[in-house]
Amino acid sequence: MTTIAVIGLGNMGGPMAANLVKAGHPVVGYDLMAESREQAKAAGVSVHGGAVTAVRDGDADIVITMLPAGKHVRAVWSELLPVAKRGALFIDCSTVDVDSARAVHDLAAKADIASLDAPVSGGTGGAKGAALTFMAGGTDEAFARGKPILAAMGKKIVHCGGAGAGQAAKICNNMILGISMIGVGEAFVLAEKLGLSHQALFDVASTSSGQCWSLTTYCPVPGPVPASPANNGYKPGFAADLMLKDLKLSQEAALSAGAITPLGAAAAQLYALFQAAGHGGEDFSGMINFLRGMAKEGRA
Ligand code: NAD
Numbered sequence: 001m002t003t004i005a006v007i008g009l010g011n012m013g014g015p016m017a018a019n020l021v022k023a024g025h026p027v028v029g030y031d032l033m034a035e036s037r038e039q040a041k042a043a044g045v046s047v048h049g050g051a052v053t054a055v056r057d058g059d060a061d062i063v064i065t066m067l068p069a070g071k072h073v074r075a076v077w078s079e080l081l082p083v084a085k086r087g088a089l090f091i092d093c094s095t096v097d098v099d100s101a102r103a104v105h106d107l108a109a110k111a112d113i114a115s116l117d118a119p120v121s122g123g124t125g126g127a128k129g130a131a132l133t134f135m136a137g138g139t140d141e142a143f144a145r146g147k148p149i150l151a152a153m154g155k156k157i158v159h160c161g162g163a164g165a166g167q168a169a170k171i172c173n174n175m176i177l178g179i180s181m182i183g184v185g186e187a188f189v190l191a192e193k194l195g196l197s198h199q200a201l202f203d204v205a206s207t208s209s210g211q212c213w214s215l216t217t218y219c220p221v222p223g224p225v226p227a228s229p230a231n232n233g234y235k236p237g238f239a240a241d242l243m244l245k246d247l248k249l250s251q252e253a254a255l256s257a258g259a260i261t262p263l264g265a266a267a268a269q270l271y272a273l274f275q276a277a278g279h280g281g282e283d284f285s286g287m288i289n290f291l292r293g294m295a296k297e298g299r300a
Pocket of ligand 1: 008009010011012030031032033036051067068069072076093095096121122123124237238242245
């Protein structure tokens with residue numbers, strides 16, 4: 001069986017490692033936080049005293065990182081590539097900036113180690129239920145090796161292209177999501193002002209040209225889609241903090257690549273305001289309440 005090291009055993013990495021254990025792999029790992037280490041141990045992960053010892057002494061064939069941001073991934077890969085065994089495959093599943101993703105692919109290539117960027121969508125529920133979608137970037141060979149491992153943690157695994165293509169797909173998708181959620185929220189706020197019921201707008205728009213995921217699967221008002229966070233006090237789900245992180249990444253990438261994304265920029269600004277007003281821990285669909293509040297105060 002392939003031995004897998006998972007570095008970063010937090011809300012996502014912890015349950016992902018647990019699913020690799022369930023699939024029968026020997027899993028070694030490390031996290032800076034004692035609580036995450038304890039939870040991983042309880043799930044059957046062999047937890048080491050540091051990332052280097054996990055990869056080197058654990059004799060890992062595959063190294064998966066699931067870390068907060070690009071700077072963490074750059075630091076951890078720099079530390080681990082020199083101690084990894086020859087023929088190892090490195091996979092970064094964190095959501096990071098495209099430039100960092102490409103930089104760590106370059107580091108791996110220099111160390112003659114295969115690599116993939118493979119960010120995920122599906123959130124903590126998807127991580128627990130092994131139902132994540134993986135968007136992978138890297139060579140065909142690296143993808144062919146990584147796919148069966150990713151399949152133990154997810155339902156859909158898409159090869160998006162070369163180095164950094166997985167991160168590019170992730171931030172483009174989430175830029176659409178951030179913009180569309182604000183659009184749907186604005187439409188419901190306008191409907192309220194016009195005396196149109198939520199259900200009537202939903203019945204029309206969900207089968208008309210306004211149809212989109214933010215409306216039909218994740219409706220930001222309670223009622224029409226019973227499983228959406230709006231029916232549960234806007235508990236995440238997908239926290240506004242994480243949406244803002246992804247929108248900022250999309251804007252960094254747009255600047256770096258020279259793409260014009262004015263609605264992405266506006267969405268990033270609105271989520272930054274939402275966060276500054278203390279709502280970062282709420283589901284990102286709670287933006288609708290913010291839009292109502294702004295209208296009340298005559299600011300929009
Ligand atoms: P998290 O903060 O729960 O976990 C990150 C873990 O990394 C923490 O436990 C932290 O202690 C650990 N860590 C940081 N530096 C380390 C180091 N040098 N060595 C070892 N461990 C280290 O975050 P999360 O929710 O698990 O998210 C992880 C990544 O997945 C992020 O990039 C996030 O954007 C992405 N993501 C999260 C979600 C979600 O719903 N939570 C969804 C999709 C993608």
